[in-house]
Amino acid sequence: MVTDRRWRNKAGAWNWLTSLAVLGFLVMVGGAGSAWAVADVNNTTISASPTSLVADGVSTSTITVQLYDLTNTPITTSDGTVTLSADLGILSGVTDNNDGTYTATLTAGVVAGTATISGTVDVGGFPLPLNNTATVTLVAGVAAVTTSTITASPTSIAANGTSTSTIAVQLKDANSNNVTANVGTVALSTNLGTLGSVSFSSGTYTATLTSGMTTGTATISGTLDLGGGPAAITGQATVTLTAAATVPGAPTSVSATAGNGQVTVSFVAPASNGGSAITGYTVTSNPAGGVDSNAGSTGLSHVVTGLTNGTAYTFTVTATNAVGTGSASSASSSVTPAAAATVPGAPTGVSATAGDGQATVTFSAPASNGGSAITGYTVTSNPAGGTDSNAGSTGLSHVVTGLTNGTSYTFTVTATNAVGTGSASSASSSVTPAAAATAPGAPTSVAATAGDAQATVTFVAPASNGGSAITGYTVTSNPAGGTDSNAGSTGLSHVVTGLTNGTGYTFTVTATNAVGTGSASSASSSVTPAAAATVPGAPTGVSAT
Numbered sequence: 001m002v003t004d005r006r007w008r009n010k011a012g013a014w015n016w017l018t019s020l021a022v023l024g025f026l027v028m029v030g031g032a033g034s035a036w037a038v039a040d041v042n043n044t045t046i047s048a049s050p051t052s053l054v055a056d057g058v059s060t061s062t063i064t065v066q067l068y069d070l071t072n073t074p075i076t077t078s079d080g081t082v083t084l085s086a087d088l089g090i091l092s093g094v095t096d097n098n099d100g101t102y103t104a105t106l107t108a109g110v111v112a113g114t115a116t117i118s119g120t121v122d123v124g125g126f127p128l129p130l131n132n133t134a135t136v137t138l139v140a141g142v143a144a145v146t147t148s149t150i151t152a153s154p155t156s157i158a159a160n161g162t163s164t165s166t167i168a169v170q171l172k173d174a175n176s177n178n179v180t181a182n183v184g185t186v187a188l189s190t191n192l193g194t195l196g197s198v199s200f201s202s203g204t205y206t207a208t209l210t211s212g213m214t215t216g217t218a219t220i221s222g223t224l225d226l227g228g229g230p231a232a233i234t235g236q237a238t239v240t241l242t243a244a245a246t247v248p249g250a251p252t253s254v255s256a257t258a259g260n261g262q263v264t265v266s267f268v269a270p271a272s273n274g275g276s277a278i279t280g281y282t283v284t285s286n287p288a289g290g291v292d293s294n295a296g297s298t299g300l301s302h303v304v305t306g307l308t309n310g311t312a313y314t315f316t317v318t319a320t321n322a323v324g325t326g327s328a329s330s331a332s333s334s335v336t337p338a339a340a341a342t343v344p345g346a347p348t349g350v351s352a353t354a355g356d357g358q359a360t361v362t363f364s365a366p367a368s369n370g371g372s373a374i375t376g377y378t379v380t381s382n383p384a385g386g387t388d389s390n391a392g393s394t395g396l397s398h399v400v401t402g403l404t405n406g407t408s409y410t411f412t413v414t415a416t417n418a419v420g421t422g423s424a425s426s427a428s429s430s431v432t433p434a435a436a437a438t439a440p441g442a443p444t445s446v447a448a449t450a451g452d453a454q455a456t457v458t459f460v461a462p463a464s465n466g467g468s469a470i471t472g473y474t475v476t477s478n479p480a481g482g483t484d485s486n487a488g489s490t491g492l493s494h495v496v497t498g499l500t501n502g503t504g505y506t507f508t509v510t511a512t513n514a515v516g517t518g519s520a521s522s523a524s525s526s527v528t529p530a531a532a533a534t535v536p537g538a539p540t541g542v543s544a545t
Helices: none
Strands: 002-008 014-020 045-049 052-054 060-066 081-086 101-107 113-122 127-129 134-139 143-153 156-158 164-173 185-190 199-201 204-210 216-225 230-232 237-242 252-258 263-268 278-286 301-305 314-321 348-354 359-364 374-382 397-401 410-417 444-450 455-460 472-478 493-497 506-512
Touching: 045 113, 045 134, 060 081, 060 113, 081 101, 143 216, 143 237, 164 185, 164 216, 185 204, 252 314, 263 278, 263 314, 278 301, 348 410, 359 374, 359 410, 374 397, 444 506, 455 472, 455 506, 472 493
Parallel strands: 052 134, 156 237
Antiparallel strands: 002 014, 045 060, 060 101, 081 113, 113 127, 113 134, 143 164, 164 204, 185 216, 199 204, 216 230, 216 237, 252 263, 263 301, 278 314, 348 359, 359 397, 374 410, 444 455, 455 493, 472 506
């Protein structure tokens, strides 16, 4: 026979469990005439008593599983097989108490932490995980002087009367688990330096060792008093008190190699850094005037610039550490800087101004002519096609012709001396040649509407602004006498005032840009201003018979 049973999974959804009774997979709970109970993995509980153990390898806690059915009612008979597991400690086998409860014993190990106990229930060959777990805290045991530790950081300080090291005591139980509570009194002593008072924070006892002026090894010992008198902690810490640092010695083997207005000075580090790392070297020229471009760096080769070609120089080197600067080295042999001609450097500050089919390119001479007078400059356009009309001249402004209006160009410049042509400059910003701007064309479609001693004139902007934005329009009346009240504005409707009612007028319009004023438009049709009509006057001579 086939029987269906329902179980709830971790998400709370129903699962149907179908078993064949003839194969013995269906477990029925309850006696004759009673309802069948179904263990529910969501409602079934796991508990621990006690919930805290000493991690001593022998303390125990009883783990109990209570089965509950779908209605959260305790099941009071056996219902399948329960298994349990723990991630800390050792679990015994599970005992079925035949009353809906199952028990096992958790024996503490020797590692402190939190043991999480989880389980499954197996009904008819289908083991399902229980959603609930139990936890047991495994705490450290009594602090032991044989396993507790004393450490120092740092382990080496200067014997200068001010340097310090932090001494830390970590209490541990017999199984080397950290004891985090303040369980007793810790005292510390040293044979060198001075120890401050002991304080407790975050499970650690600390004190500060301050160096004296005597070098040697400070041995720090401690005792622990748990209430029965102080007992010596087996472990000790040591701190090396080193001699106080001094300035470094003098560098050695100083040599110099001449260049053009400069010298490269190399040397060997001093035999002693004074007990403190060297932070930099400085090279000094004799006669004075040279500049160590690497002053303060720890490299063993420095370049001294600002020297005068043809003048003989010697050089000394000093080393600096945190304490100060040591004595100068012996002087190098004398060397004399001299120029060696090369091609010139690249011109700088290249800029271009666009014209009509051409551009004017200006620039600054290179910082170095290579030791040989510059004989000429050449400007090159990108894209190609431009012709430097001043190519080969030494002027710093060249005109490049043959450019295409509307095309963007950049320009580079090279300098030439007797040795050859140097590298190209950085490119100028992009410019676009264009035909020179002209005055705008004439407005079109001029129309006028008469008013009372005025007319409103409308028009269309000219087809061309001459290559420069229109800055305003002006309307002129014929015959003269009208005033354009919007003269100079860019609106396309202007009001002309000061006209004589009854006189016919035509109007022309001109446009103005940065270059000037263009030609006048064709005249509008004639319009005649007139006073606005009003209601008639009152009749007169009224009589009645």
